Amino acid sequence: MSVPSTTPRPAVANSGDDSSSARPTPRRDLGSSVWPLLEPLLPQVTKPIQYVGGELGAVVKDWDAAAVRWALMYPDAYEVGLPNQGVQILYEVLNELPDVLAERTYAVWPDLEKLMRAQGVPQFTVDAHRAVRDFDVFGVSFSTELGYTNLLTAIDLAGIPLLAADRTDADPVIVAGGHAAFNPEPIADFVDAAVLGDGEEAVLEITTIVRQWKAEGCPGGRDELLLRLARTESVYVPRFYDVDYLPDGRIQRVVPNRADVPFRVHKRTTMDLDAWPYPKKPLVPLAETVHERYAVEIFRGCTRGCRFCQAGMITRPVRERSITTVGQMVREGLEFSGFHEVGLLSLSSADHSEIGDMCSGLAQQYEGTNVSLSLPSTRVDAFNIDLAQELSRNGRRTGLTFAPEGGSERIRRVINKMVSKEDLIRTVVTAYTNGWRQVKLYFMCGLPTETDDDVLEIADMAHEVIRAGRAATGSKDIRCTVSIGGFVPKPHTPFQWASMERPEVIDARLKLLKQAINADRSLGRAVGFRYHDGEPSLIEGLLSRGDRRVGAVIRRVWEDGGRFDGWSEHFSYRRWVDAATEVLPAFGVDLDWYTTRERDELEVLPWDHLDSGLDKDWLWQDWQDAMSEYEQDDCRWTPCFDCGVCPSMDTEIQIGPTGRKLLPLTPTNGTGLRIPTPTPQ
Amino acid sequence: MVQRVRIRYAKRGPLRFTSHRDFARAFERALRRAGVPIAFSQGFTPHPKISYASAAPTGVASEAEYLEIGLREPVDPEGLRLALDAALSPGLDVVDAVVASGGSLADRIEASHWRIELPQVDPAELGRAVAAFSAAAEVQVERMTKQGRRTFDARSAVMSIDVMPVPETPSGFTAVPCAILELVVRQVTPSVRPDDVLSGLRAVADLEPPVSPRVIRLAQGTLTAQGAIVDPLDADREGAAIV
Numbered sequence: 001m002s003v004p005s006t007t008p009r010p011a012v013a014n015s016g017d018d019s020s021s022a023r024p025t026p027r028r029d030l031g032s033s034v035w036p037l038l039e040p041l042l043p044q045v046t047k048p049i050q051y052v053g054g055e056l057g058a059v060v061k062d063w064d065a066a067a068v069r070w071a072l073m074y075p076d077a078y079e080v081g082l083p084n085q086g087v088q089i090l091y092e093v094l095n096e097l098p099d100v101l102a103e104r105t106y107a108v109w110p111d112l113e114k115l116m117r118a119q120g121v122p123q124f125t126v127d128a129h130r131a132v133r134d135f136d137v138f139g140v141s142f143s144t145e146l147g148y149t150n151l152l153t154a155i156d157l158a159g160i161p162l163l164a165a166d167r168t169d170a171d172p173v174i175v176a177g178g179h180a181a182f183n184p185e186p187i188a189d190f191v192d193a194a195v196l197g198d199g200e201e202a203v204l205e206i207t208t209i210v211r212q213w214k215a216e217g218c219p220g221g222r223d224e225l226l227l228r229l230a231r232t233e234s235v236y237v238p239r240f241y242d243v244d245y246l247p248d249g250r251i252q253r254v255v256p257n258r259a260d261v262p263f264r265v266h267k268r269t270t271m272d273l274d275a276w277p278y279p280k281k282p283l284v285p286l287a288e289t290v291h292e293r294y295a296v297e298i299f300r301g302c303t304r305g306c307r308f309c310q311a312g313m314i315t316r317p318v319r320e321r322s323i324t325t326v327g328q329m330v331r332e333g334l335e336f337s338g339f340h341e342v343g344l345l346s347l348s349s350a351d352h353s354e355i356g357d358m359c360s361g362l363a364q365q366y367e368g369t370n371v372s373l374s375l376p377s378t379r380v381d382a383f384n385i386d387l388a389q390e391l392s393r394n395g396r397r398t399g400l401t402f403a404p405e406g407g408s409e410r411i412r413r414v415i416n417k418m419v420s421k422e423d424l425i426r427t428v429v430t431a432y433t434n435g436w437r438q439v440k441l442y443f444m445c446g447l448p449t450e451t452d453d454d455v456l457e458i459a460d461m462a463h464e465v466i467r468a469g470r471a472a473t474g475s476k477d478i479r480c481t482v483s484i485g486g487f488v489p490k491p492h493t494p495f496q497w498a499s500m501e502r503p504e505v506i507d508a509r510l511k512l513l514k515q516a517i518n519a520d521r522s523l524g525r526a527v528g529f530r531y532h533d534g535e536p537s538l539i540e541g542l543l544s545r546g547d548r549r550v551g552a553v554i555r556r557v558w559e560d561g562g563r564f565d566g567w568s569e570h571f572s573y574r575r576w577v578d579a580a581t582e583v584l585p586a587f588g589v590d591l592d593w594y595t596t597r598e599r600d601e602l603e604v605l606p607w608d609h610l611d612s613g614l615d616k617d618w619l620w621q622d623w624q625d626a627m628s629e630y631e632q633d634d635c636r637w638t639p640c641f642d643c644g645v646c647p648s649m650d651t652e653i654q655i656g657p658t659g660r661k662l663l664p665l666t667p668t669n670g671t672g673l674r675i676p677t678p679t680p681q
Numbered sequence: 682m683v684q685r686v687r688i689r690y691a692k693r694g695p696l697r698f699t700s701h702r703d704f705a706r707a708f709e710r711a712l713r714r715a716g717v718p719i720a721f722s723q724g725f726t727p728h729p730k731i732s733y734a735s736a737a738p739t740g741v742a743s744e745a746e747y748l749e750i751g752l753r754e755p756v757d758p759e760g761l762r763l764a765l766d767a768a769l770s771p772g773l774d775v776v777d778a779v780v781a782s783g784g785s786l787a788d789r790i791e792a793s794h795w796r797i798e799l800p801q802v803d804p805a806e807l808g809r810a811v812a813a814f815s816a817a818a819e820v821q822v823e824r825m826t827k828q829g830r831r832t833f834d835a836r837s838a839v840m841s842i843d844v845m846p847v848p849e850t851p852s853g854f855t856a857v858p859c860a861i862l863e864l865v866v867r868q869v870t871p872s873v874r875p876d877d878v879l880s881g882l883r884a885v886a887d888l889e890p891p892v893s894p895r896v897i898r899l900a901q902g903t904l905t906a907q908g909a910i911v912d913p914l915d916a917d918r919e920g921a922a923i924v
Binding site: 041044047048049284292336340672673675677 | 710714740763893
């Protein structure tokens with residue numbers, strides 16, 4: 001089905017019927033730079049440097065020498081999008097191929113969007129300022145569903161028809177990726193394809209197919225290309241699937257409508273991370289961005305089994321990068337970039353089988369330099385503090401964050417986060433006695449089965465942490481910050497069937513918590529409290545578990561001016577509610593139906609035809625275990641519990657220890673100046 | 682710290698949109714990439730010893746930006762220049778480096794020479810505006826500063842203001858008329874920037890450039906009695922003739 005078409009075509013996007021007339025004016029050659037049009041606009045906008053490119057690590061290639069051309073987008077502002085690892089990795093992997101060109105584009109702020117519309121400047125890449133519409137493939141990486149409205153802005157500014165069905169051979173194939181692509185149904189009308197899972201090999205496979213199809217003279221046009229992609233069984237092409245609905249609004253079935261198109265599309269898994277040591281040449285922005293560091297992924301996947309965590313479910317199995325590859329990437333990454341911060345990233349970094357040796361080895365290598373090392377610390381145990389101690393040898397202490405996630409012991413059993421209150425207090429006190437004066441505690445609100453009491457226990461915990469900390473250190477100069485995120489049920493998790501709590505309930509609960517924290521003046525003063533309102537979470541819930549009908553809501557919100565929904569100053573709850581009220585009744589459903597409604601076992605979920613490897617029966621069993629507060633162990637240390645991923649994806653856990661150690665760095669000829677190789681421009 | 686080196690760098694082309702803060706971060710990374718033995722300040726959070734002289738506004742290109750760095754080991758200035766230039770993005774170009782002989786760099790910045798390209802502005806109309814501006818004793822203009830809206834005189838700091846002959850093809854804008862203005866402006870407080878002079882031209886003669894002007898700083902330094910600008914690094918160069 002398709003969404004009702006209500007928008008008049010915007011100024012830059014002429015009719016898509018005729019490829020020659022569909023170019024934004026004035027007419028340009030394919031692949032030519034729009035810089036002369038863009039440049040006069042830049043003095044009028046905030047932070048113009050974000051649109052200029054010229055970063056270290058950026059690659060500009062000859063347009064005519066490339067057989068396949070990719071535009072890669074992170075659909076948020078440059079300052080958020082540039083550091084994104086996924087885009088950086090794919091950009092580098094693609095540009096390493098001699099006949100492939102990849103450039104990047106980001107969401108433009110409303111001030112520039114307005115000027116671009118007025119002056120007919122199309123969505124452009126920052127590398128060579130080429131029009132996005134000129135590329136063969138337009139890849140968009142979604143880490144969050146709140147980027148969907150920005151996708152529509154980019155498509156529209158590019159002069160590409162909003163609906164995939166209206167596109168012609170003159171338009172690029174729009175491919176969605178990233179974690180949100182595990183349920184691309186809400187944007188099924190706007191994208192041509194979606195890729196589930198790791199992108200490194202997927203982009204190469206897509207490139208091969210596009211290259212071949214173009215070499216043959218583009219037989220069968222766009223339709224044939226999409227069919228070839230769909231036949232790989234790892235690229236989802238929504239248009240080749242029909243969704244039928246039951247009279248009550250639930251999905252009856254999702255079936256292919258073309259021969260040779262698979263019933264299910266499978267996620268991609270890149271095995272052996274040592275063979276993919278990217279980014280080797282990280283992008284180093286001139287503009288200020290949210291992270292200015294060399295980030296290296298020390299492993300991918302997580303089997304801790306936190307039931308709310310989509311990332312932990314869809315990225316299985318655990319695949320470690322070896323200590324020596326990490327050491328080499330850090331050395332080369334720092335040398336290339338000039339960064340002085342290193343982040344050792346993963347879903348639970350302290351779980352790497354050689355994390356101790358890795359941290360002490362790196363700390364030793366960079367002792368006496370101004371390089372600082374950090375580990376996103378969320379595991380609640382003393383080991384994490386040992387690691388942080390090790391990393392702070394240079395004198396720079398990074399913050400410590402612990403994530404018990406749930407306030408009560410009971411709710412932590414529901415979400416499978418096995419931490420006792422005693423563990424937490426002991427761990428935080430250890431941090432205080434080791435010199436940390438401040439720690440951050442992360443929790444969620446709105447979890448399945450949660451009551452006010454579960455959340456109020458957070459206040460008790462914070463008070464006890466401060467009380468014990470004061471007793472242990474003999475000082476009043478210690479603090480903790482309680483940070484609360486809203487729970488959003490996500491596809492491919494045991495909580496995919498759960499009902500969401502209403503925003504009013506969440507907000508009232510958080511108010512009670514705040515009162516409880518401040519009920520004791522002396523302790524309350526030492527506790528910082530940060531939280532998010534319930535409303536944005538509800539909309540994220542609509543988008544994450546939505547089906548194709550939600551596309552009409554996204555479109556309506558976008559037409560109404562919705563942009564940058566991940567930013568509280570741009571997000572409008574009212575706009576989403578109004579759009580849902582306007583378009584959903586025609587389908588017999590509403591906002592609550594998507595969010596606060598609990599699903600039953602037999603309901604066909606919008607993403608059931610998309611295979612993350614997780615066995616649906618196992619997910620259901622884990623959901624039942626959650627309700628009965630039964631915990632599930634980690635398969636790295638206990639026998640396999642049959643989540644289904646390894647056998648169905650033909651993968652296996654890849655962990656160390658390798659037994660190798662990091663050797664001291666040979667001083668790089670002490671005082672000699674280095675002439676870094678300039679990046680090609 | 683055993684050596685101080687003064688550096689002249691340029692912000693060219695698209696990278697003129699680099700803000701001063703952006704440049705400062707990029708420069709610190711360049712020092713690390715190039716393995717420069719930079720000296721650090723003492724204290725809990727040591728900072729590299731870098732001091733900047735009057736930076737051009739964001740969006741304004743420049744051939745003459747200056748900074749000074751403190752080193753813990755002596756280096757050959759030309760080797761340093763090459764290494765830093767290679768370590769920075771093309772468009773942020775290190776054009777000169779000399780060992781500081783003493784004095785203060787900031788004290789040698791007395792005036793700036795600017796060129797302003799005004800696409801789609803008729804040179805004759807610009808000429809009339811400039812004549813009115815020059816004839817005025819003072820021209821009050823407004824600008825938003827960090828302290829809020831300020832009103833100040835944009836006229837008295839302007840040493841010279843000239844409409845230049847238009848070359849065949851001004852950069853980027855072919856086949857459209859373009860007027861070119863050159864200014865020498867003294868360093869005063871609050872500083873008078875090229876956009877303040879343009880505000881002044883609007884105030885005295887309603888000159889409204891239809892598109893954003895392109896501004897470039899050609900030089901800054903000490904001012905001679907004749908109104909010429911001397912490169913502040915000349916005084917550090919051995920045997921250089923100092924005017």
